[in-house]
Amino acid sequence: MPTQTAYLGLGSNEGDRAGHIQQALQRLAAAPGVQVVRTSSLRESTFVGQGPPQPTFLNGVVELRTSLLPIALLDLCKALEAAAGRTLPAPRHHPRPLDLDVLFVGHERVDTRDLVLPHPRWHLRQFVTEPLRELGVDVATMPRALAAAVIESPAAFSARTTQWLAGGCTIGLVPTMGSLHAGHGSLLTMARQECDRVVATIFVNPLQFGPNEDFAAYPRDLAADLQLCREAGADAVFAPTVAQMYDPLFCSHVAVGSAAEGMEGAVRPGHFAGVATVVARLFALARPQRAYFGEKDAQQLAVIRRMTKDLGFPLQIVGCPIVREADGLAMSSRNVYLGAADRQASTVLVRALRSARDVFTRGERDRDRLLARARSVLATEPRALVEYVELRAEGELAPLPSGPVLQGRMLVAAKFVDGVRPVRLLDNLSLVEGS
Numbered sequence: 001m002p003t004q005t006a007y008l009g010l011g012s013n014e015g016d017r018a019g020h021i022q023q024a025l026q027r028l029a030a031a032p033g034v035q036v037v038r039t040s041s042l043r044e045s046t047f048v049g050q051g052p053p054q055p056t057f058l059n060g061v062v063e064l065r066t067s068l069l070p071i072a073l074l075d076l077c078k079a080l081e082a083a084a085g086r087t088l089p090a091p092r093h094h095p096r097p098l099d100l101d102v103l104f105v106g107h108e109r110v111d112t113r114d115l116v117l118p119h120p121r122w123h124l125r126q127f128v129t130e131p132l133r134e135l136g137v138d139v140a141t142m143p144r145a146l147a148a149a150v151i152e153s154p155a156a157f158s159a160r161t162t163q164w165l166a167g168g169c170t171i172g173l174v175p176t177m178g179s180l181h182a183g184h185g186s187l188l189t190m191a192r193q194e195c196d197r198v199v200a201t202i203f204v205n206p207l208q209f210g211p212n213e214d215f216a217a218y219p220r221d222l223a224a225d226l227q228l229c230r231e232a233g234a235d236a237v238f239a240p241t242v243a244q245m246y247d248p249l250f251c252s253h254v255a256v257g258s259a260a261e262g263m264e265g266a267v268r269p270g271h272f273a274g275v276a277t278v279v280a281r282l283f284a285l286a287r288p289q290r291a292y293f294g295e296k297d298a299q300q301l302a303v304i305r306r307m308t309k310d311l312g313f314p315l316q317i318v319g320c321p322i323v324r325e326a327d328g329l330a331m332s333s334r335n336v337y338l339g340a341a342d343r344q345a346s347t348v349l350v351r352a353l354r355s356a357r358d359v360f361t362r363g364e365r366d367r368d369r370l371l372a373r374a375r376s377v378l379a380t381e382p383r384a385l386v387e388y389v390e391l392r393a394e395g396e397l398a399p400l401p402s403g404p405v406l407q408g409r410m411l412v413a414a415k416f417v418d419g420v421r422p423v424r425l426l427d428n429l430s431l432v433e434g435s
Contacts, residue, residue: 001033001067004106007137008077009119009128010042010060011099012084017058018042020084020098025062027080033067034076040131047093048125054095061103061131070105074115077102103128104142112167113196120145148229149236154245157238158285161199165287169196173288175279178202178239179219179333180228183323187292188232190320195290200229201282202239207246207253207274217421219333238286245281253277259306259396263388263411264299264426272303279304283313291315296322296330298411298428302397322427324350330427339419345383346425349412352377352389353429356410360431365404367391370431374410384414387424394430407432 008028012020021042029036040060047054066073077100082088084098103119110117122128122144129139151157164171172191176184184200191198202225209215222239229237253273256265260272283291293301305317323331328350329343338346356374364370371391378386391400391408400408411428 003035003065003067004108005037006064006066006073006105007103007132008062008064009099009101009103009122009125010039010062011057011101011127012097013047013055013057014095014097015085017097021058021060024080024084024098024100027083028062028064028076031076033072035065037063037065038135039063040134043127043130045127052094057099057127059127059131061128061135063135066105070102070108070110070115070117071112073105074102107143109143111163113169114167116145118143118145148226148234150226151236151238152240152244154240154285157199157236157240160236161197161286161288164197170290171195171286171288172198173282173286173291174198174200174234175282175291175293176200176202176225177204177218177333178225179221179336180225181323181331181333183294183296183331185228185232186323187294187320188229188234190318191290191292192233194318195288197235198233199236199238199286199288200234201286202237203245203278205245205274205278206242207277208271209274210268210270213268214421219336238282245278254280254307254311256303256307259303260299262399263390263397263413267387267413272300275300276303276307280307280311280313283308283315288315290318292318292320294322295319296332296426296428298409299397302395306396328354330425332425334423334425337420337423338416342383342416342418342423345381346416348378348381348384349414349425349427350429352412353410353427356391357429357431365406367400367402367405367408370405370408370410374412378412378414383416383418385417387413387415391431394433405431 010021028034039062042058042060045057045059078088081098081100086096086098101119103122105117108117132139161171172195174187174191188198204218206215226237254276256272256276265272301319308317327347329346352374355377356370359373360370371389374389378384389412391410393400394407394409409428409430413426416423
């Protein structure tokens with residue numbers, strides 16, 4: 001059988017560290033299809049990553065010649081870890097008697113849940129790069145895992161996610177319209193924590209803009225967006241053109257019902273049908289197990305949850321908390337268009353919501369008095385042209401009748417007109433959960 005060179009990372013920080021590693025090397029040398037060529041010296045290193053406090057590691061690298069396929073080599077490594085007393089599947093970021101990382105197998109590239117080649121973080125770890133240099137490896141020439149790929153073609157995007165699904169990966173989808181900020185970063189971070197692969201989409205969707213809205217002027221900065229996506233750990237970014245998403249014969253649209261009535265649905269007729277159509281198309285292309293949306297657009301989140309349930313998409317919709325500026329303003333891509341005076345005035349939205357929540361916390365339960373409290377704060381800021389203030393039930397945001405309420409989410413929208421261009425801002429706050 002043909003053989004190729006492979007490198008394994010060696011590590012142990014529990015029990016007889018050197019003994020665990022030496023025994024693993026002996027068993028590797030005795031395994032069919034494996035020849036141990038040489039081994040680096042072992043060195044002490046501190047734990048890298050999040051997790052409980054734990055002892056320092058002994059680390060090194062071993063060079064092999066092997067006829068095993070990469071997945072078979074991984075299976076052998078897992079068997080040796082188990083023989084050393086490691087519990088598998090192992091909890092992440094915990095002490096371990098033996099840790100064997102497959103770093104390289106020839107020039108193979110693999111992208112599955114259990115194995116990525118080359119190892120995605122080898123070049124960031126001194127306890128890997130130093131032993132490789134000791135073995136005479138020119139680390140500057142060694143391959144690295146591909147950076148987050150930018151994919152424009154829907155067919156190529158679908159092919160990439162098909163590959164991940166075939167490799168047993170869970171996919172987290174973060175749909176955006178670009179002009180990304182820390183709020184979007186929080187969605188990507190949560191997806192990274194929960195999923196094997198994370199894909200962000202950047203697409204300013206014309207279907208959700210009305211004829212007099214700001215589609216052409218919507219902020220766009222693809223280079224900055226890609227940088228944020230890569231820093232947050234996205235594995236791919238889908239950034240199609242309008243023509244690629246909607247060919248000239250495209251004619252299928254998703255109708256939306258009661259979840260889209262009132263509030264944004266009244267101010268922006270047709271908006272949620274456009275949102276539902278593009279999100280459904282993204283779900284069909286990506287086939288994610290989870291999709292992440294910010295709670296700032298609370299009614300949009302309710303519409304997407306309803307659509308997902310009604311159409312039977314087999315995925316979980318994950319709502320993520322609002323990320324705010326230091327003064328409380330909810331982060332939004334449109335905030336950049338606020339003039340200085342409007343930017344200062346814009347905090348009236350969160351102040352109104354928090355004032356209503358404060359009186360709810362102190363015992364006020366009447367729906368209309370809670371709304372009146374929020375409106376009284378909004379009235380102190382003439383720059384805020386208020387479009388609506390509503391108190392809706394949590395979740396699907398069903399209207400609440402007059403009288404006592406046990407819970408609810410208060411939502412507000414207002415326009416500020418003295419900046420570069422008029423800016424509509426949305427915000428919302430749970431009376432009981434905070435945000």
